[in-house]
Amino acid sequence: MIKYIRWQATIAFLGMILIVAVLGYLAFSFTTVIVPDVGGTYVEGLAGNPKYINPILCQYNDVDRDLCALIFNGLTDANEKGEIVPDLATHWEVSDDGLTYTFHLRRDVRWHDGAAFTADDIVFTINSIRNPGFQGVPYLADLWRTVSVKRIDNYTVSFTLQEPFAPFIDYTTVGILPAHILQNIEAKALPQARFNTQPVGTGLFQVAELSARHIVLRANPHFYGARPYLSTVEFRFYPDYESIFGAYERGEIEGISRVLPEDLPKAREHQNLNLFSARLSGYTLILLNLNNPNTPFFQSKEVRQALLYALDRQKIIDQILDGQGIVVHSPIMPDSWAYYQNIKKYGYDPAQAQALLDQAGWVDSDGDGIREKEGIKLEFGLLTNDDPTRVEIVEEITRQWAAVGVKAVPQTSGVAGLVRDFLRPRRYDAILTQWQEFPPDPDPYPLWHSTQGQGEGQNYTGFANREADQIMEEARRTTDQTRRMELYHRFQQIFADEMPALLLYHPVYSYAIDKRVKGVQIAPMIDPSDRFRTITDWYVLTRRVILSEAQRQSGK
Structure with missing residues (x-):
């Protein structure tokens, strides 16, 4: 009888422990949330191969433009409304006569190799475009050859126009090159420079590996702005867009850089694909x-x-x-x-x-x-x-x-x-x-x-x-x-x-990304590379945190 009572007491005690554990688990579950975590890799297929991963030479090649968008920055950037906003510059002033633009640069920017970013990089880049030997798109040279550039100090640069031209500010979105690496290379020789396949920028990602098959980008630890959740972005190269779709179906990639109109019905049938479409400029x-x-x-x-x-x-x-x-x-x-x-x-x-x-x-x-x-x-x-x-x-x-x-x-x-x-x-x-x-x-x-x-x-x-x-x-x-x-x-x-x-x-530009990749958003695009405008919000890993911590992280 005593053994029976002891056995009942033991069962009751264990039951209480189990109830407390379950209640504790439920309480934890209901006061925690899933949030994005840092790390992981996103893999996307591109049609073609890079030729010039160089912001003043990339305009002719879609792959080059995609890569330059992630690797380089300009003095300014354009938002989804076409408004020009600061990037490498903190702010600028325009003289009363509309001829002189003075830009003040960020002081916390470093190149991917750790070197400091300064006004010398701006002057070098613009003078390369102004040079008669420049091999890039004519519209860049036509504008910049009418503009003089002057270094005021390490973090101030000015541009003087021959006549007032309000659209000038648009041209300051061009990506900037590192003078400390390229200063001894003439403009006409830039297309042959090793730099075009071993680029060093100031952007969100930097090149970790490049081959004929793919390029691997690693998150830039020196980046001055919002950091991405993704630690690595890999682009794999395919001969055409049809091949990219097949690569997704074989499990080689997670992102299809462009879905052609004839492939849209097939893309819609894939339950694990999110299809995004945006108006192009x-x-x-x-x-x-x-x-x-x-x-x-x-x-x-x-x-x-x-x-x-x-x-x-x-x-x-x-x-x-x-x-x-x-x-x-x-x-x-x-x-x-x-x-x-x-x-x-x-x-x-x-x-x-x-x-x-x-x-x-x-x-x-x-x-x-x-x-x-x-x-x-x-x-x-x-x-x-x-x-x-x-x-x-x-x-x-x-x-x-x-x-x-x-x-x-x-x-x-x-x-x-x-x-x-x-x-x-x-x-x-x-x-x-x-x-x-x-x-x-x-x-x-x-x-x-x-x-x-x-x-x-x-x-x-x-x-x-x-x-x-x-x-x-x-x-x-x-x-x-x-x-x-x-x-x-x-x-x-x-x-x-x-x-x-x-x-x-x-x-309309359409692309597709596997549902494993979260946080992807879309907005009107000037160029297909603008699909990466919100890449800092993309993530593939998550973690559970207490609700109050999640609120602090989101700024609530």
Whole structure:
């Protein structure tokens, strides 16, 4: 009997211990949370190989631009709204005459090799671009050769312009090179420098290993800004985007740097893939040659407006692009600080298109399905490159225009010859083309000012409007962003009324990342490399912490 009582007491005691343990576990569970932890590796597939991991030479290669975005920094950076914000510089001042910009540099920046970052690096980089032997993109050299750079002290540098130019600040986003490594290499020899495959930057990540197969980046222990959770990022190189998708299915990578429209259905079927899409800077449009004597009808804004009303742009996006596009309403990007929200929008309205053409005197008097006026048929060539998707879009556009009595004859050319043989000599009727990767500053001068309507200028339509010209000129001179916004709002109103070109759609960039990788976010992108804008928030490891600690870590 005594043994039985003792046995009951033992069971009761053990039960109490178990209850306390369970209650303690539950209390711990309900007062702790899962948070990101530092460490781990993210692996992504890229199409192609690096050539110049150098911020002043990387503009021609997508892989180079992706890597430079993580390895280098500029004096400034552009946020998702296209606003220029400090990066290697803490702040800057602009002289009253708008000619001199003085930048004050951070004092806590070190290169990946531990050397201090100073004004000497700024001066070296800009002088390399200014040098006649510079081998990079012409637009960088064209701007910087009109600017003088001066070292004030170790942490102050100034730039002096020949005339006021508000978009100048955009150019200060260019990545900076280390003078202490490259100062003895001439600009013309930079493409051959070993540095291009053994880069040293100031960025979030630094190169740990590079081979023909992959590159491994390690988190920069000297980085001055927010540190990433990821300790390593590996990029593996593949011949094309189709190969990248296959690599994911074989378990070789976690990130697909670009999902092509034809692969979207397959990507959506993968339960472990998160698919991200974002609008890219730029748009596809139809340029109308306003000065071609063979197409006098393009000089009528009623005809131009009618042509846009007659286009079902959303149908083109949905049926041909698999939804990978966003209808355009303005020549200025929607996420820009200068975008005019109340701009006139042309929806698909074939009845309105026909009414405008009737009012302008273009009628089908002989019943052949083509409108005419004073013996001239409303008929013209619609040229594009030989890309199958572009050809399909042109064919759909011709069908939609035919429904309102306009005949467009599809024409094709090789990609290389489109600018050389047709756009630059202004030898075309209408062209379906694409402008992409606009800089953050919304300056429309290069594309729409009348002085750019000949020769090397990119105003290929020949659009000329005195008020629009004056607006673009003043907006370039003033550094007052509020005033520039007012001017660009008025410019967009003029553009929407005149419609010198038919804006179709913004491209959409899609990429996919395995669900194991958390914290990935997306925003409008100027360049595909902007997908790494939030990489400091990405993580693959987690840990459990007490709620109060998590709140402290999140700043709550």
